[in-house]
Amino acid sequence: MTERYADKQIKLFSLTSNIEIAEKISKASGIPLGKLSTRQFSDGEIMINIEETVRGDDIYIIQSTSFPVNDNLWELLIMIDACKRASANSINVVLPYFGYSRQDRVANQREPITAKLVANMLSKAGVDRVVTLDLHAVQVQGFFDIPVDNLFTVPFFADYYCKKGLSGTDTVIVSPKNSGIKRARSLAEYLNSPLAIIDYAQDDSEREEGYIIGDVAGKKAILIDDILNTGKTFAEAAKILERGGVTDIFAVASHGIFAGGAADVLDASPIKEIVVTDSVKTKERVPETITYLSASELIAEAIIRIHERKPLSPLFSYHPEEEK
Numbered sequence: 001m002t003e004r005y006a007d008k009q010i011k012l013f014s015l016t017s018n019i020e021i022a023e024k025i026s027k028a029s030g031i032p033l034g035k036l037s038t039r040q041f042s043d044g045e046i047m048i049n050i051e052e053t054v055r056g057d058d059i060y061i062i063q064s065t066s067f068p069v070n071d072n073l074w075e076l077l078i079m080i081d082a083c084k085r086a087s088a089n090s091i092n093v094v095l096p097y098f099g100y101s102r103q104d105r106v107a108n109q110r111e112p113i114t115a116k117l118v119a120n121m122l123s124k125a126g127v128d129r130v131v132t133l134d135l136h137a138v139q140v141q142g143f144f145d146i147p148v149d150n151l152f153t154v155p156f157f158a159d160y161y162c163k164k165g166l167s168g169t170d171t172v173i174v175s176p177k178n179s180g181i182k183r184a185r186s187l188a189e190y191l192n193s194p195l196a197i198i199d200y201a202q203d204d205s206e207r208e209e210g211y212i213i214g215d216v217a218g219k220k221a222i223l224i225d226d227i228l229n230t231g232k233t234f235a236e237a238a239k240i241l242e243r244g245g246v247t248d249i250f251a252v253a254s255h256g257i258f259a260g261g262a263a264d265v266l267d268a269s270p271i272k273e274i275v276v277t278d279s280v281k282t283k284e285r286v287p288e289t290i291t292y293l294s295a296s297e298l299i300a301e302a303i304i305r306i307h308e309r310k311p312l313s314p315l316f317s318y319h320p321e322e323e324k
Contacts, residue, residue: 005030010307015063017072018281022062024296048078055087065099066280077125084126092129096279097255101136119143134254153254155318158190167191172219176237184224198237210240217245228253231262235269242270258284
């Protein structure tokens with residue numbers, strides 16, 4: 001969709017964390033980005049000014065709460081308050097990446113559930129709906145007391161790999177840890193490929209004694225995870241797969257953070273290609289083998305469907321037989 005969207009009561013605003021994806025969403029949806037200014041004072045305080053009327057409008061605010069997580073989160077909360085005080089009809093937050101989503105349970109005594117805290121903050125600030133991309137755990141949707149649309153990236157990746165010819169029994173889909181089996185199984189079903197899992201004899205930070213559950217010898221392998229942070233999980237899994245006789249290794253993740261020298265770790269691994277979406281705009285160096293797929297059209301379609309009160313279910317699956 002490239003023509004301007006007809007309904008002028010919907011407005012799209014981008015904050016500073018990922019302006020590039022916001023511009024792509026604007027182009028794909030036909031909704032121009034609204035005018036605003038944001039600045040940070042010398043003491044760290046954030047100031048936002050909306051430079052056009054939003055009274056009675058349905059507002060969609062695009063902001064990934066990635067690094068610097070707390071600055072981006074506060075910028076978002078301040079923008080929500082500005083829209084609320086300016087009498088917007090509804091305030092919808094688009095989070096291509098939802099920071100703190102990994103803190104979704106009490107793993108040790110006296111730990112917080114920060115994902116729930118952030119959900120409460122957004123709701124109390126005045127958000128009517130959240131649109132996000134591939135939450136770390138789908139149950140985080142239940143932390144909100146408002147509607148949350150969690151868009152899935154697996155159908156998106158399935159289309160990419162089908163077009164590359166990476167499907168069928170010659171390709172194995174691998175979960176690099178046992179907690180990601182559901183995501184790996186979903187991709188395997190779309191590609192009609194077998195499933196394998198990297199497991200460990202002991203669950204510690206060194207992750208020694210890794211072994212493969214499944215048949216991978218002589219096959220091409222696709223590692224899949226939701227968040228690519230330091231790269232150590234993928235790099236270690238790739239080494240285990242290489243020892244297991246895999247011919248070519250590929251990796252895919254929804255969100256590419258690339259923190260802590262991840263590019264060096266991944267460049268030293270036997271992974272041929274790493275695919276991520278553009279949900280996060282990182283200032284870190286990215287691996288030489290990186291391929292970015294834009295999630296902008298998926299998010300744009302979701303925004304239009306929400307505004308027009310149409311179902312989002314067609315966006316949650318992949319049907320290659322329907323493509324011409």
